[in-house]
Amino acid sequence: MSAYTQRELMAIAAARQIRDGDIVFCGTGISMLAAMAAKHISAPQSVLFFETGAIDSVLEEIPMTVADSRVMFWTSVNGSLADAFATMQNRITGSHVIGILGAAQIDRFGNLNSTVIGDYHKPAVRFSGSGGASDVASFVSRTIIFMQHEKRKFVPKVDYITSPGWIDGPGGRGRTGLPEGGPFAVITNMGIMYFDERTKEMYLGGYYPGISPRRILDNMGFSVDISRAAEVTPPSDHELRILREVCDPQRLILGG
């Protein structure tokens, strides 16, 4: 088995969560890479789909934004933002859409902050804001979230809820009026977290080779159940070859 980088493992771990036939909503960066990898490896019938309105893009090169001309190539339809968000709620297509998101902070229920650190009115750090993330997290029945495992990012309470997860636990989404469904996996640089079906709380599902569950807990601002965790299968030579040679030969997203 070849050596691999953390980022490569993250992309593959996310790609493995995508089911054949899913309509995959991708953001900028590693989520596009995961969707591309899934399409070339295990989910050939999946559809790459962007909030900008591009449907079933053929990515011959990695897009640098979800609006890139590269997402417009050889699509079924190039629509608009209004079309894209309707697709996530449409009664025929909506339940097939899977969303991939990232954020600066996450809490135990998968609520995400991509707006500010500190007080909203006097922020210590300002981020980009929702973009389409809050829309996706509101509408889509399954979301995957990319995070870095750090104490300041896995926090008991996020500074600002940009995108809704399970809100405050069982029934939380229903009480606020949100559709059913919500976050189902968090892919980090150390492992994979899932959400308990009953409590809606995050738990450790998998840890990467060489990383102990203890070390993962040390990098979180709250404690989670680790009793169900198993070691994640490292990427195969085939998975790595597709990722490196087909998806991102310039290493624009994978980096050095």
Add this chain to the structure above:
Amino acid sequence: MRIEKGRANKITNLAEAVNRYVFDGCHISIGGFTMVRNPMAAIYETIRQRIKNLHLYAHSNGQGVDELIGAGCVAKLEIAYGGNGRFASTCVRFRKAVEQGTLPVEDYTNYQMTLRFMAGAMGVPFLPTRSSLGTDIIDKWGFTEAMRKEDPKIPDQKLIVTDNPFNKSGTIPKVVLVPAINTDVAILHVQKADAQGTARIHGLTFSDVEQAKSARHVILTCEEIVSQDDLRADPDQNQIPFFYVDAVVPVPFGAYPTSCHRCYDYDPAYLNEYLKSAQDDTLFAAYLDKYVYGSRDHQAFLEQIGPDRINRLKADPRTGYAVGLDRR
């Protein structure tokens, strides 16, 4: 008012169009998305004319929004996303202005901003959605009540959560009402337009069409002016009817340094250099002096960049982008 000049020849130059329709304190939206098809030539002209106190609306415009903020043109911002794709996960001048407390921002989502432009285009006061229920987008307001009272163009409330009045089946209990946007002017860059202002956008339209229809005045910059017959021979491909449009300005490479589908790519070298300058106030002032104030017009700006660099961005006809462009 705009219907009077419905069929007129609206071709003009950029300095004239901006001078006429973009004014101090006006409510304005710009088309495009992140570093794609932003009306950059018109944005640079706005900066050159030193028009201030803009109330700017955008969903995910990166480069255009950031340059307007950096040049001190923007007093208030309503936005969903202040990022520039892989070139800036958060736009730097936007981030600095918000962190320094000099720029009041109202945060919405991309879909909400789209619906807001759509409501303006439709002439209704709001549209409903389920987006962002349970989040701080609803609970936290960037504009104070006083600011909202002061300007009649800003709605009294940011968003309103209400019971679904059609809730017979009980499946959708609540909705969020998003207020309409009715701007003074929208500026869009398109690939083709005729003299009357009928426009054709190639590739994704983002929310450009809704923006055009929710504005009192529309400035269209375009890669090329084509004949009315050219556009009308294939009208299914046109998106903006002429009677919304006030000014048509031919500006080749008018979206540069952002991209324009089937015409040219974004310029990675420019965007990376911009990102570096944006981090530092002195460097940023020098950037504006050199490229914006130091160029008489967009043509002079492009001459500073030089034909070699511009030519490398030209789109390949099969894909619509510059295949193999070094984008590091």
